[in-house]
Amino acid sequence: MTIHPKPIEGRAWRLGDNVDTGQLALAEYSAQGVAVYARHCLEHLRPEFAAEVRPGDLVVAGENFGSGSSRETAVLALKHLGVAAVVAASFARLFFRNAINLGLPVVECKEVARIADGDRVVVDPWRGQVDNLTRQESYPASALPEHLRELLEAGGLVPWLERRMRDSR
Amino acid sequence: MSRPMTLAEKILARAAGRPAAAAGEILWAEPDVAMMDDPLGPNLIQEGLERLGGRLRHPERVVVISDHCAPPANVAHANLLKVTRQWAKRYQIARFHEFEGICHQLMVEEGYVRPGQLVVGTDSHTVMGGALGAFATGIGSTEMLGVLVTGQMWFRVPTTVRVRWEGRLPFGVMAKDLILHLLGQVGPAGLNYQAVEFCGSAVDALPMDERFCLTNMVVEGGAKAGLIPPDQVTREWLQAVLDPEAYAALEWLEPDPDAAYARELVESVDALTPQVATPGNPANAVPVAAVEGVKVDQAYLGGCAGGRLSDLAAAASLLGGRRVAEEVRLIVCPASRRVWQQAMASGVLQTLYEAGAIVTAPGCGACGGGHSGILGDGEVAVSSTNRNFPGRMGSGSASIYLASALTVAAAALTGRLTDPRDILEA
Structure with missing residues (x-):
């Protein structure tokens, strides 16, 4: 399935600096499947997150x-x-690659401090722009390089490779 | 002649089959080694592998090591090991290990990481191998799947930060103190996307065991790789590990003398003091003096950044003839079976035993929150491992102070964070 390159609108969940992968997928729930990780996602930082986050929400x-x-x-x-997307002032490289794959x-935007918890935000990873509907502001963001856009549009590395293999036959 | 290159640029150019590479370029390169561990390896990639044809491009480049969940603490762990073992058998992976220690330690002990190579692994501390002059980096499981199927992966050639440490490490100060100090200087994202090249007389004087601790922890500053250009110490170490034929075939790449660095940090280490990273992040480095007296429940000596023979021996040198404080548990987890055996044969384990230590099976142990030394609610640990994020070793309300093996041993002895030099000099 191809994700169409259109902007993504959602409600912002505002997090701070240096959120590590151990907060997103807690080690104590390892080897029990993604659903269990998801249920405890961010529980040390935002205990209400997993229960209250809704499909289409954004992490900022x-x-x-x-x-x-x-x-x-x-x-x-x-x-x-x-x-639906993550906006951050910067990403650790492993998370960034994994997300694309x-x-x-994922969108890098230096002005995330202007976004508050609960704001309605529109993210355009293709053009490199973040719009804050709540505050009626626009912030520049980094546009993804061509080859990463291609990966993301394909839905990740596996579908992208599938397509490439099909095309080369 | 091409533009002078850093070691990272040279290795990526070689792996991409190009004469040269420059920071910022995006290129497709062929990893020489692709290592998977138990939690992030076969169990996660198999479904995608089937979708993509089910065949490995270069099975001879693959290494599989079960370490996080070995020995298993529960049925989920045991099943993970089972899946990993069966996968390695099905794909006839000759370089498969389990119950033998931490993947990064085995990667260097077994001679799988070699100078000039491009090494990828499904664990962020894969960067450790760069101490042998390789470009080694952690990747995600899907990325690994791509490498297994195509033999290639894209890289943005990183800029390089050169860290030059001159002088001599003072008595009682270890490589762990150096890297914590660096992380404190640059911060948790201060090396993001970059390679770090270590050099200088203080680095030259370090044995391989200690050098591995430096490169292991560059990822705590966000670095993509940490490299130490090979020298006599590297050569002697590899001579002991590799058979003569493999040794003779090594490709010794070095940085060009006038390569371009994004930044150079130059410092004398003569006055460095033992460091501690306070709970939350490895970059929270302060001199141990700043937190002296904090009571600890557990002292943990282990992991791929603090469980090698040099670490165990350092702790034994401090604890010899002494006894750990009654209210503290000292848990020792050797990084590998070989480290365990060497520590036993040299009397180090005996000394640690007599001091009151509990010695566990080699592996990742409690470092990633797996097993054998998990922390309870509100407990305080001092640990020679590499991460102290909330919940890293168990309860989210536990606190972890990272420190050298000597500082861990000193805290075990007194029950409180203590400058190890106070005991060594006493």
Whole structure:
């Protein structure tokens, strides 16, 4: 399935700096499947998150989001809860790559401090823009490079490779 | 002649089959080694692998090591090990290990990481292998799937930060203190997307065991790789690990003398003091003096950044003839079976035993919150491992102070965070 490159609108969940993958996918729930990780996602930082987040919501975080381990379950837990995109002032490289590879849009935006918890936000990872509908403001964001846009549009690395293999036959 | 290159640029150029590479370029490179562990390996990639044809492009480049859940603490762990074992058998992976220790330690002990190579692994501390002059980096499981199927992966060639440490580490100060100090200087994202090249007389003087601790923890600053250009210490170490034929075939890449660095940090280590990372992040480094007296429930000596022979021996040197405080448990988790055996043969384990330590099976142990030393609610630990995020070793309300093996041993002895030099000099 191809994700059409259109902007993503949702409600913001505001998080701080240096949210590590161990907060998104807690080690104590390892080897029990993504649904269990999802149920406990961010429970040390935002205990209400997993219960109250709705499909289509957005995570808006500060610097170095997704630091720490290489675990993709950090991305999968967010996807499982229906988080539609993550906006952060900066990402840790492993989380950034994992998100693209799993088809979760990620956008770097230096002005996340202008976004408050609960704001309605529109994210355009293709054009590189974040609009805050609640405050009626627009912020510049980094547009994804061509090859990453292609991966994201395909829905992640596996569908992208599938397509490439099909095309080369 | 091409533009001078850093070691990271040289290795990525070689792995991409190009004469040169420059920071910022995006290229497709072929990893020489692809390592998977138990939680993030076969169990997560198998479904995708089937979708993509079910065949490995280069099975001979694959390494599979079960370490996080070995020995298993519960049925879920045991099943994970089972799936991993069966996968390795099905795909005839010759380089498969379980119950032998931490993947990163085995990767270097077994000679799987070699100078000049591009190494990827499904664990963020894969960066440790860079101490042997390789470009080693952690990747996610789906990324690994791509590498297994295509043999390739895209890289943005990173800029390099050069860290030059001159002088001599003072008595009682270890590589762990150096890297915590660096992380404190740059912050938790201060090295994001970058490679770090270590050099200088203080680095030259470190044995491989200690060098591994430096490169292991660069990822705590966000770095993509940490590299130490090979020297005599590297050569001697590899000579002991590899058979003569493999040793003779090594490709010794070095940074060009006038390569371009994004930043250079130069410092004398002569006055460095033992460091501690306060709970929450490895970059929360302060001199141990700033937190002296904090009571600890558990002292943990283990992991791929603090469970090698040099760490165990350092702790034994401090604890010899002494006894750990009554209210503290000292848990020792050797990084590998080989470390365990060497510590036993050299009397280090005996000394630790006599001091009151509990020695557990080699592996990741409690470091990732797996087993064998998990912390309860509100407990305080001092640990020679590499991460202290909330909940990292168990309860989310537990506090973890990261420190060198010597500082861990000193805290075990007194029951409180203590400058190890006070005991060593006494």
